[in-house]
Amino acid sequence: MPRRSQTIDDPQDMPPAVPRRWRPLRRAALWLWGWGRWIGLRLLALMFVLVFLFSFINPPTTWTIIQGQSEFPGRASREWVDLDEVSPHMVRAVVAAEDANFCAHWGFDMVEIRKVIASGSSRGASTITQQTAKNVFLWQGRSWPRKVMETAYTPMLEALWSKRRIVEVYLNIAEFGRGVFGVHAAAEYYFKTTPDKLTLAQSAALASILPAPRVRNPQTGSARTRSIVSGAQTIRADGRDSCLVLGR
Numbered sequence: 001m002p003r004r005s006q007t008i009d010d011p012q013d014m015p016p017a018v019p020r021r022w023r024p025l026r027r028a029a030l031w032l033w034g035w036g037r038w039i040g041l042r043l044l045a046l047m048f049v050l051v052f053l054f055s056f057i058n059p060p061t062t063w064t065i066i067q068g069q070s071e072f073p074g075r076a077s078r079e080w081v082d083l084d085e086v087s088p089h090m091v092r093a094v095v096a097a098e099d100a101n102f103c104a105h106w107g108f109d110m111v112e113i114r115k116v117i118a119s120g121s122s123r124g125a126s127t128i129t130q131q132t133a134k135n136v137f138l139w140q141g142r143s144w145p146r147k148v149m150e151t152a153y154t155p156m157l158e159a160l161w162s163k164r165r166i167v168e169v170y171l172n173i174a175e176f177g178r179g180v181f182g183v184h185a186a187a188e189y190y191f192k193t194t195p196d197k198l199t200l201a202q203s204a205a206l207a208s209i210l211p212a213p214r215v216r217n218p219q220t221g222s223a224r225t226r227s228i229v230s231g232a233q234t235i236r237a238d239g240r241d242s243c244l245v246l247g248r
Contacts, residue, residue: 072179
């Protein structure tokens with residue numbers, strides 16, 4: 001017996017009918033999906049444009065700086081400095097303290113993330129790129145919306161900025177104490193010097209307060225500072241600072 005040809009009119013090929021009572025919900029879900037996708041794509045485009053602009057335009061300020069300077073007005077004068085005007089000791093100290101594998105990863109340090117997960121520790125594994133994304137474009141505090149946006153910004157920074165640019169921006173907007181933002185203000189406020197003249201001990205002391213800048217003070221003789229000094233010397237010796245092209 002010849003097989004009956006199947007057409008779109010064959011009831012077996014027709015999709016199951018949506019019950020009438022669910023049709024308004026289905027239309028509402030499709031409408032919400034359409035608008036959500038429209039908004040999401042335009043938000044990503046705006047984020048991309050901002051990251052591109054700040055690849056060659058210095059961020060004038062951030063939400064954290066505005067808040068901190070309003071709480072502690074006149075504490076320290078903030079001034080932008082190019083990376084070439086910052087002591088190599090300071091650059092290495094920050095990398096050693098915050099993200100020793102900075103030159104090797106693409107924004108997320110999977111080695112450190114695995115270590116944190118395996119140990120069950122509550123400490124973070126944020127890279128300098130992630131911290132820069134948060135400090136420039138977002139806000140402080142822990143929340144899922146902020147973390148999702150930080151995760152979206154991070155690969156954009158790695159794609160559009162050089163490693164030197166990432167560190168330069170980070171050093172110029174990082175909080176080094178209450179109302180003290182940027183390496184220029186920190187060098188002047190704590191050591192009465194300029195960023196290019198910071199010694200290794202002074203640089204390590206400044207880097208030591210970055211995880212908790214509002215509760216710590218830079219101490220050149222502390223155990224944490226000595227550890228950062230050792231770390232800075234190590235990444236210089238083994239070449240993990242190679243992407244930064246620093247003076248030796």
